[in-house]
Amino acid sequence: MLDIPTKPYGTLDLISVDDHIIEPGHVWTSRAPSKLKDRAPKVVVSDDGTEMWKVEDRLSPNVGLSTMAGRSYEEFTIKAQNFKDMRPGCYDAKERIKDLDLDGVKVSFCFPAVPGLGGESFMNIKDVELRDWAISAYNDYLIDEFQPVAPGRLMGLGILPLTEPEKAVAEMRRIAKLGVKGLSIPFWFHESVEGAKPLVDSVYDPIWTACEELDMPINLHIAAGRGAGGMSALSSGIPGMAEAFVTAAPLTNFDILSQIIWTGMLDRHPKLKVISSEGGIGWVPYFLERSDYTYEKHRYWTHSSLKQKPSEFFHRQCYVCFIHDEAGVFARHLIGVDNMMWESDYPHTDTTWPNSHDWVEKSMPGIPADERQKITYGNATRVYNLN
């Protein structure tokens, strides 16, 4: 086990824009109307004692690597974890806020787990009544249970039934009124969700229009709806491919940012805010240079609709987040200090908890205080209109 502090850190001057909820077992069963009681996602125990989430006919455990807060590197495991094996801060909001206090983190934006990082797993529920309710019930959990534990500090990212844009917009309007400040959107769900189109298809434009109107940032978490390049090789069973996957996974966000900019999604929705979560930042200087170079050289034969350089859309509307990224901090002026945000990733393996302030120190050696303040606090405050 790590050496875990027993007292609050003292200062609370970090905002983490990327943490993760591990849903407690009652989220859906406790909210289900009687007609859905039997069908609600629930935890069942398999013959070998492993707790499994049951969603329609699909069974899946709480993945080890997603629940490792407090463990040392040597103790990390991919094996299924029952709730009793986890630090309670993983699944209990009251314990979560204590863990944030220990770490000196003031505000934490959290992604879902059971519904999929961007809700894509629930979008695949075949029973449409159950699907729509299960998505809304997750949002209700954020609104009536998770966030009230520490208003303004525990912030849940909402999910939507994206494949039906009208329903998605209605759900967004509902949850925005009830205090949800951002959305998690799966960026590659067209390959895994029945009836979905690529995220950049104009069929989803009404959703982004509503995001602009409600000032609702969308968060694109790496691997949401898709693995990194190399999945076919990953499943080859060749030793070392798991590490290659972990190494390359953040780069999925290079692809999706390219597509969002080039297809004109940001041109058509100039107030939409796009957040790249857990994608790191060290590759962003190359991304921006390569994008503008492509614009300079290739826009004639492609008949691009863009009238501005890709980097201008990025600087106006995109935010890239990192946990620990010395290469990106070194080249921060090639990225744009106003476009960078810090994340802690609690309770996944990459988390900086319970030493976030030490990691920030290590990650941003000697950078000016105003830049550090923007990255760790100021930009998130502005993007999410926090007080």
Place this chain on the structure above:
Amino acid sequence: MLDIPTKPYGTLDLISVDDHIIEPGHVWTSRAPSKLKDRAPKVVVSDDGTEMWKVEDRLSPNVGLSTMAGRSYEEFTIKAQNFKDMRPGCYDAKERIKDLDLDGVKVSFCFPAVPGLGGESFMNIKDVELRDWAISAYNDYLIDEFQPVAPGRLMGLGILPLTEPEKAVAEMRRIAKLGVKGLSIPFWFHESVEGAKPLVDSVYDPIWTACEELDMPINLHIAAGRGAGGMSALSSGIPGMAEAFVTAAPLTNFDILSQIIWTGMLDRHPKLKVISSEGGIGWVPYFLERSDYTYEKHRYWTHSSLKQKPSEFFHRQCYVCFIHDEAGVFARHLIGVDNMMWESDYPHTDTTWPNSHDWVEKSMPGIPADERQKITYGNATRVYNLN
């Protein structure tokens, strides 16, 4: 058209490690023994007058974007090009060397086109006799026609029948003796070539052992055997996806370098030299940091076989190449100046021809002369044991 110089540049102090051959129509027909004459890859003319390469039953044109040397950006096109539409330097070695002189490039390493960037298209020839001969005949073209035009300056990268490692090793030994100094290897051919396994599968180890023995660097060109992430979205027909593909294509080499290092290919073959071609370098500082971070955090649960940090294998055995990359040059000390090489990409759209010296100037503003010399000349000389 670009303004093209009429006299040699004067100094010849650049080595381009990544240019492209556009094979003239006679490469296979002129070399075919009588029993293969009918089956040899050849150019046929379609009803609308377009020249098409015929390989078994497959027909494919010379792609416009691959033959654009001398065109202005506004003149770029993806449309099929007949030989008469191209600058002769594309397909005629005698004209090619004149073009190198105009540009001040001393040595040029060249990839194939018709066989696939790494020979993967020919590996898919069903007629095994034809397949093996067509691969060898390409190498013969390099040896008896292309390279002799300017010995030590025009350098062709050889291709191998990889799916049969014993044959591949025999062909490598044959062409090494005859003056081929490097190989082009398709890095993602297991998804497109019948019977192939992922490049990092140990079934190919005898090939890498022979590369070590013969000091034969392998060149992994972006998109060789595979497109960038996002191919399924590319084929969606959504406007802008072509540009997103061009922007993201270099990042395929992030994946393959991760896999080559993590699966122990460089650990098992400590003298193998791996060159990342057209992958750019601006993302490499992030790649190295992320790789070592993954090693620090994840090697316990994955039971990694590596006993050194990934960056150590990179610095010992990998070389990353770039055309124009200010972000990478800025962060060059996070990459390793000894591991960077320059490329011109003649006659593809990204080429710096005929202004390579201007581009180098623009790409490496104010960097010390010894570092610039390594990048533009010295490292390639060392890697390929040139005089």
